[in-house]
Amino acid sequence: MAFSLHGVHVPHRKHTQDQSAARMAPPKTVTIPMSMHIGAPARPVVKVGDLVKVGTLIAEAGGVVSSPIYASVSGKVTKIPDILLSSGTTAPAVVIESDGEMTPEEALMPPVVNSRDSLLEAVRASGVVGLGGAGFPTHVKLNVDPSRIEYLIINGTECEPYITSDTYTMTERRDDMAYAIEALKTYLGIKNIIIGIESNKKKAIKSMMQLMQETAKNCTVSVKVFPSIYPQGGEKVLIYHATGRVVPVGKLPIDVGCIVLNCTTLAAIGSYLKTGMPLVEKCVTVDGGAVKNAQNVIVPIGTSIADLFDFCGGLTVEPAKVLYGGPMMGIAIPDMTLPVMKNTNAVLALTQKEAALPQTTACIRCGSCTNTCPFGLAPAMFAKAYEKKDTVLLEELGINACMECGCCSFVCPANRPLVQTNKLSKALLREEKAKEDKRV
Amino acid sequence: MNHQLKLSVSPHIHSGRSTAGIMRDVLIALAPATVAGVIIFGWRALLVVALCVASSVGFEALYNLIVKREQTVGDLSAAVTGLLLALNLPANIPLWQCVVGSLFAVIIVKALFGGIGCNVVNPAITARVFMLIAFGTMATQAYPTIVDTVSSATPLAQMAQGTTPALTDLLLGLHGGAIGETCAVALLIGGAYLLIRRVISWHLPVAFIGTTFLFSFLMGGMDVMHALSMVLSGGLLIAAIFMATDYVTSPSTAWGKIIFGLGAGLITCMIRYFGTYPEGVSFAILLMNILTPYIDSWTKHKVFGRGGKRA
Numbered sequence: 001m002a003f004s005l006h007g008v009h010v011p012h013r014k015h016t017q018d019q020s021a022a023r024m025a026p027p028k029t030v031t032i033p034m035s036m037h038i039g040a041p042a043r044p045v046v047k048v049g050d051l052v053k054v055g056t057l058i059a060e061a062g063g064v065v066s067s068p069i070y071a072s073v074s075g076k077v078t079k080i081p082d083i084l085l086s087s088g089t090t091a092p093a094v095v096i097e098s099d100g101e102m103t104p105e106e107a108l109m110p111p112v113v114n115s116r117d118s119l120l121e122a123v124r125a126s127g128v129v130g131l132g133g134a135g136f137p138t139h140v141k142l143n144v145d146p147s148r149i150e151y152l153i154i155n156g157t158e159c160e161p162y163i164t165s166d167t168y169t170m171t172e173r174r175d176d177m178a179y180a181i182e183a184l185k186t187y188l189g190i191k192n193i194i195i196g197i198e199s200n201k202k203k204a205i206k207s208m209m210q211l212m213q214e215t216a217k218n219c220t221v222s223v224k225v226f227p228s229i230y231p232q233g234g235e236k237v238l239i240y241h242a243t244g245r246v247v248p249v250g251k252l253p254i255d256v257g258c259i260v261l262n263c264t265t266l267a268a269i270g271s272y273l274k275t276g277m278p279l280v281e282k283c284v285t286v287d288g289g290a291v292k293n294a295q296n297v298i299v300p301i302g303t304s305i306a307d308l309f310d311f312c313g314g315l316t317v318e319p320a321k322v323l324y325g326g327p328m329m330g331i332a333i334p335d336m337t338l339p340v341m342k343n344t345n346a347v348l349a350l351t352q353k354e355a356a357l358p359q360t361t362a363c364i365r366c367g368s369c370t371n372t373c374p375f376g377l378a379p380a381m382f383a384k385a386y387e388k389k390d391t392v393l394l395e396e397l398g399i400n401a402c403m404e405c406g407c408c409s410f411v412c413p414a415n416r417p418l419v420q421t422n423k424l425s426k427a428l429l430r431e432e433k434a435k436e437d438k439r440v
Numbered sequence: 441m442n443h444q445l446k447l448s449v450s451p452h453i454h455s456g457r458s459t460a461g462i463m464r465d466v467l468i469a470l471a472p473a474t475v476a477g478v479i480i481f482g483w484r485a486l487l488v489v490a491l492c493v494a495s496s497v498g499f500e501a502l503y504n505l506i507v508k509r510e511q512t513v514g515d516l517s518a519a520v521t522g523l524l525l526a527l528n529l530p531a532n533i534p535l536w537q538c539v540v541g542s543l544f545a546v547i548i549v550k551a552l553f554g555g556i557g558c559n560v561v562n563p564a565i566t567a568r569v570f571m572l573i574a575f576g577t578m579a580t581q582a583y584p585t586i587v588d589t590v591s592s593a594t595p596l597a598q599m600a601q602g603t604t605p606a607l608t609d610l611l612l613g614l615h616g617g618a619i620g621e622t623c624a625v626a627l628l629i630g631g632a633y634l635l636i637r638r639v640i641s642w643h644l645p646v647a648f649i650g651t652t653f654l655f656s657f658l659m660g661g662m663d664v665m666h667a668l669s670m671v672l673s674g675g676l677l678i679a680a681i682f683m684a685t686d687y688v689t690s691p692s693t694a695w696g697k698i699i700f701g702l703g704a705g706l707i708t709c710m711i712r713y714f715g716t717y718p719e720g721v722s723f724a725i726l727l728m729n730i731l732t733p734y735i736d737s738w739t740k741h742k743v744f745g746r747g748g749k750r751a
Binding site: 240330378380406411 | 446449453458459461515555687688742744
């Protein structure tokens, strides 16, 4: 491979990287949204008053691109209200009052997997979606002609500051990962596996080296250590650095023979195949200057952010911002009643100081945005084109290649809202397309 | 919930770089050349520097007040413009000309085009060219030197007459010239600081200076000393390191910067060797400033994942 893509050095702040994870006792109630993935919301199959156990199906997939959802605590369904999610959309959520027992569903048993179809069905039934943050249903991603898969790339880069929940997976859930790898090898015929990690995760690298030795039968497995430059974990960035292949704009990794799975996604699949317990809990990094005891916590999905902070000793100061995910791409949330979802890998409470952004001033054409963009885009030019509502120019400049990694905004000395403009530009383009489609 | 959480689009952290910080670095990088200028040319040089900086900042503040714009003097760009202008003037310049030059740089070249980031050409360079043409006397002949305060010819003027100045004098700046342009050592220290602080990249200065060196080498009959003298004299170093690299008026990609530097070097030499003015650096940058939008559009990065098909 000739070049490595541009990026930025972000502060790591991985305070929790050497800790194991604490298991949180079930909260009084959990609120489980029906939309924790990309695609159609799941359809509730329980009614108010129903008794559920850990692992009981509470919602079935709402379509092909969707995912089933399971109860994360044992107890009683008390209501199914519509709640406002951080994305700005509303979706129904199943609220379960916990009986504190965490009794597992008796009917659960490891799935019988003996073919590609039964494997895909098991992955679908596991409720696993892209746990790196995207939340794309994993069974859909894996449902491609196996002969097209040349590389399975396991994403353990975890390039966002603060977050160490993937590090936890790699160091402590290696068995689950190995279990999943064996199944994928056997039934999808995967021949090459590359595990990508950033150089700042020494323990995880060691553990993955061991995984490499354990799984190398009938398959080449390699661990590739990349410099800790954000956004090393961006899907297309990782594919390029791992294989030298370039995913064309508007295409998918499989179009260049690659499938990328986050390491925690893989572990979740492995755990289901082994035990039959679907995805009902998540390891979440709880950090940020406002949190008393920063730590990784294993919590039932649906636990409120407020309960999670309480478990971590509460907040020492009023946070300025609370985020789902890391500070580079995470989503700021309006209130702490929102729950931990399937794709939540971190919850951060940032202090005023941590969340302070400089004042926005005029663009001085310094070129930092275009010189740090991993994809060679020119964010300052997007901004100008957006002001003029010039959708033709926006498309020509490659707005749809933008992955919103945030490097441009991060380095901008004028603190221009570049990522925001890019998002607005994409929305503008979509609207325009929709209008055109109507006319035709 | 009684407490209001802030909502905004990611990213939620920032590198901490700011326009004011970058300008502060440029001021720091210009400090050695300023000090050298004052040592070489005496207190009058200090007066010129102080007056240019004060009037540039003053005019910008006044303009913002009059047109009711947000005050921008805090970004220090007006101070940089004032300092660069002063360093490009002879120490014996009439003081009123300093004020007129600053007015031209800050108001006409920058503010009227929309303020910082919107000007098409570099304010200090353009003001210098304006002054060169408007107040012809400051052109080249009568620069004072420290030694005896008797006016002496600049090295470029000397070379035009066939004598080569001593290399040590060129490096230390002990010869006629504008306040900040003579001391090569001080300018190089400033340039190194800007490189280390990543305020500038090497591309533009190296291409600019390299082209000038090569052209002079060929024109001077393969004489390294001649070529070196051409690089170290006149306003080349201060221009290539501090003025051509102005973000607003130079290309943003590496290849764009190299093209800019090549072009500026060629024009500089054309004027030096074939023109009527002994110095051509300012004109060269001014002309390349005008070409910058085109260079930018020729040298856009290829979009990752767009194959051979270019938009």
